[in-house]
Amino acid sequence: MAHNWDDLRLFLAVAREQSLSGAGKQLRLDPATLGRRVARLEKALEVSLFVKSPQGYALTEAGARLMERAEAAEQAMRLATAGVAAPSDRLTGQIRIGAPDGSANFLLPQVCARIGAEHPGLDIQIVALPRVFNLSRREADMAIAVSAPDTGRLMVQKITDYHLHLAAADTYLAQHDPIETVADLKAHRIVGYIPDMIFDRELDYLADLGLARVNLASNSVSVQGHIIQQGGGVGVVHDFALPFLPGVRRVLAEEVHLRRAFYLIRHADDRRNARLRQFAELLSGALRSEVARLEAKA
Template sequence: MDWDKLRIFHAVADVGSLTHAGDSLHLSQSAVSRQIRGLEEALSVTLFHRHARGLILTEQGELLYSATRDMAKRLAAATARIRDSEDEVFGELRVTTTTGFGTLWLAPRLPRLYEQYPNLKINLMLDERIVDLPMREADVAIRLKEPSQADLIRRRLMDVRMRFYASQSYVTRHGRPDTTEELMRHRIIGHAPDAPQVAAGQTWLRPFLDADHSSHLTVNNYFGILQAVIHSLGIGALPDYIALGNAELVNVVPSQASSVVPVYLAYPEELRHSKRVAAFREFVLEEITAYKRAQKAAAMLD
């Protein structure tokens, strides 16, 4: 099968347009069309339905696109390994983690990574969805549960608990609850029960949201919950990693906390020798060590 035709087919299938595919490949629309027609003739099938809104893959086209997508991922992995054979750390590294952890813990620390590796390009993919690392949907993952996929190298980084936080201004205005009973009389801000979240936090928070109160607030990510807390809308259920160094937050009813949520770093076995992955892994481990040291110092001052 003609590899060049497959490359052009994959580009067209990606964007659903001969014109846009031609632009990305630096080919004319007619040249792209000829290659697709030649591939269809060679396979004796129709690969696309022509539609007013663009091109739609046929069933046979979907099968071929699945194969070319896998080929593209394997080619990207091979390219990464080849580039990693050089001394310099550079190029794209796709990192996936949750919206909360990525926004509130990881992103604020990334300047130190870029200072060390200015030619490294991080593609930070914030999503609650578990992406398929072995299929190279991402290169590295930081997950708030132990990865279950096979052929992954994994390392437990730290443990997180969900706790209740209020702003200093909220406590000044409404008082600081010291018991669970007093806490129940305040507006609780937390994840909606049907929003993607860690099971430990969901189980712990549900009785508070189910309590008899007329005005709770639910948000589908921790960044939104934090903003609501900072603006004194109520008392928020947040991961404890956000409180370190944030003088505006007050941990109310410290005895209330979720069970442990483990945080893991994971990446595919085939990237074991990747310099980019190694650079990111060492950066994260250094930041975790510094975080734990600061956390221990703060606990001694309490």
């Protein structure tokens, strides 16, 4: 673990700016001094946090793990001091978030409501669409995605992992044959995505289970959840959505356990936009906390 918050603060600045010079300007520190501090932190942790190249500082896997924890600590500190923050720390203006409808329906409403309460001068817009957003055309200021894009001038930050299981309504399970193995699923009605409208390979859950036919389908994960709740069949449900679907429970929980991740995508040109960066930090930390809270209740 890092020795103190100051170490984590410097680490976060370098990770976000991806350079010593950029982080040094933000922190008002000499890049050489900052480089020594980073090296000292790596020595203390006995891991390499960055891959250094002429293009800048890129996070290693260990660095990415530390960034998740450091951002969570940063968010906790921000929330602890929110009541005494100076008015100048308040965000204002409009920020638009693009998001797939799972996060838009089950996570962003409560997360953005809390952020909005802390920043009353801020207008938050949530665009819920089951597709990949084009930030180059400025469809949104930032977007949540289920896979990390590898093209375009984008900043990509992993927010958190999340989990999914097969699920069905108690009413459905009471009226149909028991489901004891994956092979038993072939005798049941399946709820899922419309196959030719799956916009990301990470969402093609049923193909991995060998289930080619989807009896009741929607391009919306929220609609799928409500179909399942109404006794329509068996389908894959986010663990964080289960608390919103009373009467629905996991099926084959030990045999079928899926893990995916949310990523926050921003345009590279916004790297030095302090306002968007502050909002992105608030959003990421709050989403991590909300996923953990809801999954613990599932």
